[in-house]
Amino acid sequence: MSDLEHFHGEEPIGSVDGIDVVSGKQVFPMGPHEPRRADIDPKAAKRAERQVATMFVLATVLILGFVVVYVKVPTTKLVAFPIVGTASLSNVLLGTLFGLGMFLIGAGAIHWAKKLMPDVEVAEARHEMRSTPTARQEFAAAVKQGAAESGFGERKIIRRTLLGALALFPIPLVVILRDLGPMPGTRLRTTLWGKGVHLVTDPTYRRIRPEDIPIGGLINAVPENLLHKEEEDGNLNERGKASIIIVRMDPADIVSQQGAGWDYQGIVAYSKICTHVGCPISLYQQRTHHLLCPCHQSTFDLSDSGKVVFGPAARRMPQLAITVDADGYLVAQQGFTEPVGPSFWERG
Amino acid sequence: MSTTHYEDPTTVVGKAATYVDDRLAPAGFMKRLLTKVFPDHWSFMLGEIALYSFIILLLSGTYLTLWFKPSMTEVIYNGSYLPLKGVKMSEAFSSTLNISFDVRGGLLMRQIHHWAALFFVAAVSVHLLRVFFTGAFRKPREINWVIGTGLLTLAILEGFAGYSLPDDLLSGTGLRIAEGIMQAIPLVGTYVAMFLFGGEFPGTDFISRLYSVHILLIPGILLGLVTAHLLMVVYQKHTQFPGPGRTESNVVGYRLLPIYMAKAGGFFFVVFGITTLIAGLVTINPIWLYGPYTPSQITAGSQPDWYIGWLDGAVRVTPNIETSAFGHTISWNILIPALIIPGIMFTALGLYPWIEAWVTGDKREHHLLDRPRNAPTRTALGVMALSFYLILWIAGGNDIIATSFNLSINTLIWSFRIMLFVVPPISFVITKRICLSLQRRDNDKLLHGYETGRILRLPHGEFIEIHEPISVAEAAMILGKSDVPALALPPVVDEQGVKNPKARSSKVRARLSSWYYSENVPVPTAEELQAAREHQEHALHAAGEAGAIEGSSH
Numbered sequence: 067m068s069d070l071e072h073f074h075g076e077e078p079i080g081s082v083d084g085i086d087v088v089s090g091k092q093v094f095p096m097g098p099h100e101p102r103r104a105d106i107d108p109k110a111a112k113r114a115e116r117q118v119a120t121m122f123v124l125a126t127v128l129i130l131g132f133v134v135v136y137v138k139v140p141t142t143k144l145v146a147f148p149i150v151g152t153a154s155l156s157n158v159l160l161g162t163l164f165g166l167g168m169f170l171i172g173a174g175a176i177h178w179a180k181k182l183m184p185d186v187e188v189a190e191a192r193h194e195m196r197s198t199p200t201a202r203q204e205f206a207a208a209v210k211q212g213a214a215e216s217g218f219g220e221r222k223i224i225r226r227t228l229l230g231a232l233a234l235f236p237i238p239l240v241v242i243l244r245d246l247g248p249m250p251g252t253r254l255r256t257t258l259w260g261k262g263v264h265l266v267t268d269p270t271y272r273r274i275r276p277e278d279i280p281i282g283g284l285i286n287a288v289p290e291n292l293l294h295k296e297e298e299d300g301n302l303n304e305r306g307k308a309s310i311i312i313v314r315m316d317p318a319d320i321v322s323q324q325g326a327g328w329d330y331q332g333i334v335a336y337s338k339i340c341t342h343v344g345c346p347i348s349l350y351q352q353r354t355h356h357l358l359c360p361c362h363q364s365t366f367d368l369s370d371s372g373k374v375v376f377g378p379a380a381r382r383m384p385q386l387a388i389t390v391d392a393d394g395y396l397v398a399q400q401g402f403t404e405p406v407g408p409s410f411w412e413r414g
Numbered sequence: 415m416s417t418t419h420y421e422d423p424t425t426v427v428g429k430a431a432t433y434v435d436d437r438l439a440p441a442g443f444m445k446r447l448l449t450k451v452f453p454d455h456w457s458f459m460l461g462e463i464a465l466y467s468f469i470i471l472l473l474s475g476t477y478l479t480l481w482f483k484p485s486m487t488e489v490i491y492n493g494s495y496l497p498l499k500g501v502k503m504s505e506a507f508s509s510t511l512n513i514s515f516d517v518r519g520g521l522l523m524r525q526i527h528h529w530a531a532l533f534f535v536a537a538v539s540v541h542l543l544r545v546f547f548t549g550a551f552r553k554p555r556e557i558n559w560v561i562g563t564g565l566l567t568l569a570i571l572e573g574f575a576g577y578s579l580p581d582d583l584l585s586g587t588g589l590r591i592a593e594g595i596m597q598a599i600p601l602v603g604t605y606v607a608m609f610l611f612g613g614e615f616p617g618t619d620f621i622s623r624l625y626s627v628h629i630l631l632i633p634g635i636l637l638g639l640v641t642a643h644l645l646m647v648v649y650q651k652h653t654q655f656p657g658p659g660r661t662e663s664n665v666v667g668y669r670l671l672p673i674y675m676a677k678a679g680g681f682f683f684v685v686f687g688i689t690t691l692i693a694g695l696v697t698i699n700p701i702w703l704y705g706p707y708t709p710s711q712i713t714a715g716s717q718p719d720w721y722i723g724w725l726d727g728a729v730r731v732t733p734n735i736e737t738s739a740f741g742h743t744i745s746w747n748i749l750i751p752a753l754i755i756p757g758i759m760f761t762a763l764g765l766y767p768w769i770e771a772w773v774t775g776d777k778r779e780h781h782l783l784d785r786p787r788n789a790p791t792r793t794a795l796g797v798m799a800l801s802f803y804l805i806l807w808i809a810g811g812n813d814i815i816a817t818s819f820n821l822s823i824n825t826l827i828w829s830f831r832i833m834l835f836v837v838p839p840i841s842f843v844i845t846k847r848i849c850l851s852l853q854r855r856d857n858d859k860l861l862h863g864y865e866t867g868r869i870l871r872l873p874h875g876e877f878i879e880i881h882e883p884i885s886v887a888e889a890a891m892i893l894g895k896s897d898v899p900a901l902a903l904p905p906v907v908d909e910q911g912v913k914n915p916k917a918r919s920s921k922v923r924a925r926l927s928s929w930y931y932s933e934n935v936p937v938p939t940a941e942e943l944q945a946a947r948e949h950q951e952h953a954l955h956a957a958g959e960a961g962a963i964e965g966s967s968h
Contacts (some may be wrong), residue, residue, distance in 0.1 A: 171680070172680040302616055379734070
């Protein structure tokens with residue numbers, strides 16, 4: 067520690083005899099300034115100056131290059147990089163030129179500050195944040211005087227009626243939001259499925275015969291009336307509820323179903339919308355008959371009433387009872403008997 | 415009217431300045447601002463990165479609004495990206511494709527915007543950690559800490575809103591999840607979802623509504639809060655690390671003009687430049703590969719942007735608890751991870767300055783920062799919270815981990831569930847031990863100097879290593895450690911023999927306080943330093959007299 071005594075420098079602001087007046091801790095004076103090369107050697111200073119200017123000149127060239135590329139290189143042109151793949155040539159060049167250009171402006175400015183601008187640290191005083199007691203008293207007095215002059219305290223009837231009116235003032239701002247959307251009604255409980263609605267492939271809308279599905283096969287399907295309904299509504303709401311998956315398994319593999327005879331020769335149909343937060347489920351494992359949601363990994367067993375075997379979903383996948391019509395196409399026996407998709411407060 | 419004689423300016427700048435000053439009189443204020451001193455430390459640049467990313471976001475976002483059409487109206491795509499030609503999609507998705515393939519420089523702006531958003535939330539988060547671990551949130555800066563917490567929350571929401579706008583398959587899935595979470599809110603959830611989406615999911619209103627939230631509402635609030643955040647830093651003056659010449663009553667560093675004008679101004683261009691370079695070279699959010707959104711499709715391995723990962727992870731690992739009674743369903747499996755845990759985390763974050771001040775009883779102002787090791791309990795608490803966050807974040811990628819490393823997803827989820835309860839306390843203990851050890855090491859360096867690696871062999875065969883005194887800057891840094899304030903608690907029974915009703919809470923507080931400061935290592939006293947110095951000089955002197963031979967340990 068012997069160096070400390072030989073250390074010279076001014077007493078810092080806020081310290082008396084080497085002690086911080088606020089914290090009572092020992093304060094060391096700042097060390098003497100050590101000059102940089104550019105401070106003492108004019109050649110070094112000149113060199114730094116040239117370096118900064120070079121960066122600014124390069125930046126200018128790059129930014130002009132940006133304009134040239136913008137005009138000359140079409141957006142459709144691709145460039146192939148080994149390993150990483152292809153990219154838009156225009157994007158690569160524009161980004162590189164503009165990015166490097168800006169980087170050089172910044173690097174030049176920082177280099178300039180570090181090499182050529184003064185690097186002597188300076189100190190500024192700071193004071194406790196609070197106002198002086200006088201200022202506080204004057205403020206409190208001004209507020210009291212204002213309040214007294216307004217009569218806010220004495221004229222109780224004015225104060226109360228004002229507060230009453232102000233309390234109601236936000237009501238229109240809230241009420242007006244009512245038309246943001248419809249009341250829930252039965253929307254979350256109904257789908258397009260109903261007795262006799264044909265199961266058709268998604269997205270090609272072809273009716274499905276049982277013999278189209280091999281054992282272990284999976285088909286994404288929607289109700290046949292969806293096509294018409296979507297055009298009528300102009301939205302995808304019904305698709306978000308009515309999408310199903312159809313899988314065929316060996317009838318002997320079916321442990322249980324949500325209703326007797328809801329399958330057709332080992333073909334079962336389940337909602338595709340996860341009962342957790344509503345992702346469409348797509349990963350099906352033939353061997354285990356497990357259906358896995360790619361969003362949060364909830365897993366359902368389609369051979370056992372679609373029950374949850376793992377993951378955050380709390381409810382089984384609703385099953386759609388199916389059969390075939392007179393022409394041998396798969397149809398629904400009835401609509402879903404419980405709401406599909408994620409839970410909600412009124413679900414019960 | 416006035417007797418003061420004003421000298422007429424001769425230069426253009428002088429004339430312009432005079433013109434403005436005649437009308438607004440900013441000379442005094444601007445002089446103080448331009449000569450303002452800011453301390454220098456690499457970690458103080460983290461907030462700068464956040465600020466500059468925000469400016470880049472405002473700039474690039476404004477460009478995107480010129481071409482983006484926030485509409486869910488279905489159109490047939492007819493742009494120059496051939497694989498999707500003739501495909502039905504929303505106008506939002508189609509206009510995003512146009513920005514990416516037909517507007518020159520459009521893809522660059524999109525990618526700058528997306529990368530800058532990722533950097534923005536990252537910079538805000540790391541800046542928050544810096545402020546936390548150095549105790550910069552302490553009095554008088556608690557209010558700015560709360561603003562910062564608000565900024566982080568809004569930044570995450572804003573990012574989510576932004577990447578949901580293109581209406582691609584990935585972001586639509588994110589919105590589907592958000593809607594599912596809304597539905598889980600007890601009592602009002604169904605209505606909240608119905609009103610926000612204009613009916614059922616996905617409806618045709620949400621993108622345009624989200625658009626006004628994303629480009630007006632949240633950025634407006636962010637801009638206001640960022641401004642307040644910065645003004646407070648200027649007004650309260652920046653904190654500084656202990657060191658030579660640094661006291662609680664000063665700020666040591668460089669002036670805004672010219673040093674920080676050049677350095678910070680230059681750094682803005684560096685951040686913008688690097689963001690643009692990355693945007694030019696690294697593809698982000700290639701929505702053309704995901705395709706337009708439809709509620710019946712999904713891609714495996716869907717991942718949100720990084721700052722949503724922890725929420726997704728929380729939703730993934732929560733067990734499937736749902737209660738149904740009296741005709742009402744409560745989905746704890748969604749409420750707990752998506753609303754309750756984040757609510758607790760952000761509330762605790764925002765209140766932390768007051769919690770710590772209550773425990774420590776420290777009512778003093780602090781302008782000198784703590785080194786993380788010198789506040790072991792705070793640092794350990796921070797690392798504990800961070801480890802909890804990181805496990806959730808990693809759990810958000812459990813499917814990717816499972817497929818990449820061929821692990822069972824079930825085993826993984828169970829591991830994360832256990833780790834969430836086991837790892838944070840272990841992190842706390844280990845961090846606290848490391849901090850205390852570092853404090854002891856600091857004291858050791860103060861008392862005995864640092865090991866030079868030079869070995870002396872004494873004539874009788876003993877080897878000693880020469881220790882040299884540490885630099886003044888280092889000594890000042892170590893001795894600048896803030897001390898333990900005395901916790902003034904009201905007595906249990908006052909002079910009149912009346913029992914203090916707050917006695918129980920004071921007892922809890924005293925216990926917490928002694929826990930908070932337990933095992934803290936005091937810095938050596940002046941006497942100890944003096945004694946150590948004399949001992950060292952004596953030893954060296956004796957060694958020299960005895961004719962020691964120097965070697966090197968390397």
